[in-house]
Amino acid sequence: MDKNNLRHLPHKTIERLSQYRRALLLCHANGKTHIFSHEIAKIQHITAVQVRRDIMLIGYTGTLRKGYNVEELIVLIGKILDTEEGLNVAVVGVGNLGRAITNYFRGKRTKLSIVAAFDKNPDKIGKKYSGVECFDIADLKSLIKQKDISIGIITVTPESAAEACKALVEGGIKGILNYTPKPVNVPPHVYLEEYDMITSLEKVAFFVKTH
Amino acid sequence: MDKNNLRHLPHKTIERLSQYRRALLLCHANGKTHIFSHEIAKIQHITAVQVRRDIMLIGYTGTLRKGYNVEELIVLIGKILDTEEGLNVAVVGVGNLGRAITNYFRGKRTKLSIVAAFDKNPDKIGKKYSGVECFDIADLKSLIKQKDISIGIITVTPESAAEACKALVEGGIKGILNYTPKPVNVPPHVYLEEYDMITSLEKVAFFVKTH
DNA sequence: TTTGCCATGTTAAATCTTTAACAGTGAATT
DNA sequence: AATTCACTGTTAAAGATTTAACATGGCAAA
Numbered sequence: 001m002d003k004n005n006l007r008h009l010p011h012k013t014i015e016r017l018s019q020y021r022r023a024l025l026l027c028h029a030n031g032k033t034h035i036f037s038h039e040i041a042k043i044q045h046i047t048a049v050q051v052r053r054d055i056m057l058i059g060y061t062g063t064l065r066k067g068y069n070v071e072e073l074i075v076l077i078g079k080i081l082d083t084e085e086g087l088n089v090a091v092v093g094v095g096n097l098g099r100a101i102t103n104y105f106r107g108k109r110t111k112l113s114i115v116a117a118f119d120k121n122p123d124k125i126g127k128k129y130s131g132v133e134c135f136d137i138a139d140l141k142s143l144i145k146q147k148d149i150s151i152g153i154i155t156v157t158p159e160s161a162a163e164a165c166k167a168l169v170e171g172g173i174k175g176i177l178n179y180t181p182k183p184v185n186v187p188p189h190v191y192l193e194e195y196d197m198i199t200s201l202e203k204v205a206f207f208v209k210t211h
Numbered sequence: 212m213d214k215n216n217l218r219h220l221p222h223k224t225i226e227r228l229s230q231y232r233r234a235l236l237l238c239h240a241n242g243k244t245h246i247f248s249h250e251i252a253k254i255q256h257i258t259a260v261q262v263r264r265d266i267m268l269i270g271y272t273g274t275l276r277k278g279y280n281v282e283e284l285i286v287l288i289g290k291i292l293d294t295e296e297g298l299n300v301a302v303v304g305v306g307n308l309g310r311a312i313t314n315y316f317r318g319k320r321t322k323l324s325i326v327a328a329f330d331k332n333p334d335k336i337g338k339k340y341s342g343v344e345c346f347d348i349a350d351l352k353s354l355i356k357q358k359d360i361s362i363g364i365i366t367v368t369p370e371s372a373a374e375a376c377k378a379l380v381e382g383g384i385k386g387i388l389n390y391t392p393k394p395v396n397v398p399p400h401v402y403l404e405e406y407d408m409i410t411s412l413e414k415v416a417f418f419v420k421t422h
Numbered sequence: 423t424t425t426g427c428c429a430t431g432t433t434a435a436a437t438c439t440t441t442a443a444c445a446g447t448g449a450a451t452t
Numbered sequence: 453a454a455t456t457c458a459c460t461g462t463t464a465a466a467g468a469t470t471t472a473a474c475a476t477g478g479c480a481a482a
Binding site: 264 | 439448
Binding site for chain 2: 006007011014015018019022043044045080081082083087089095096097099100101103104111112150151153174175176177181183185189191193195196197198199200201202203204205206207208209210211
């Protein structure tokens, strides 16, 4: 594996690696020691070539006739995706979506941990949600530094999205995942990923319509 | 606009059209009658060329120096994305995520309506969530037909995803949006879109790490 | 031992998507 | 009336991603 190339892994490959790992962890839990590219492919609904190509890109090489060593591959993907010390994450907006995400992470062994939730509703501040304490969104900026938070997930209402984003950026956040349908602005040094559920649903509707 | 070409609109263009429309509706509400490609671009964080190209693909043409007519464009995008009668949607799994989605749709004027929610928890069955009644997931198959549901959104736990998907398919669903981290299998006549929040978060983490 | 098979690893082609380049055009300006 | 300017519409190039094609290699069976 050439360290230099890891920087240039395609976005899509990164996404798939995350998914491969999850599938592999399941296999590992079931006692499977080796896996073929076409088995991974089947689970993920993609082609075996694509799996092999992704694995090639990260510089791993399987054994002929036995496929890939599950454990080794899990470790290697971890080296690529994770940081050694892990990263701290904050959820901004403790509505249903924020709680869904927080709850999903409960007990997951992962290098990403949600260490704080934020909301402006006084009823929520001070409470714990799935083990994560909710703080006043007014304290967001200072707590990012204090708790060494690198990533913020925005799950507030669309109207508050810009404000939440601003606070995150000013607090020195490094990456933002915005689940609001309202696009937000970040300076170039902050990595931004946006996802819009309504758009996805409308996309499904379009293809249902035209099929 | 050539009807034949609409079938071949790129996936990415479809997604952006949905987003343009939402931005345009906001502008319309603010009394704006015309808009330039670069204005739309700014809102969506993309380039003006891309906006113009998308609009070209759907066969609309703006006026020089004044840009696009907001209202006309909204109507045209509607003709492309929506069906005349609208489509019915079901949410399968009334956890936090299911409720987040259901709630988000409350009162939205749209051609997509969530007409039923499903869960297996007896405490939830019979209750209403954001105005949507929750039914027993055991009745999913029959209710799809009865309520003419075209699209199913899967928000159950990963363990129940396959089962929920199977019921949807057997009920004759036409499109599925799977928010479970567990990929599901559908026959070729069912349109499937999957989104995995964990993957997105891990992707952000990766780019935070490498930047 | 030889043959066939079924894997991986890799390069090349095809496809999809974005970006660049630029022609055309009408209002405003002089 | 001519000129400038700021837009749109469109084609061509570049870039990203997926898919195809095939070389290679080792195990199993004849």
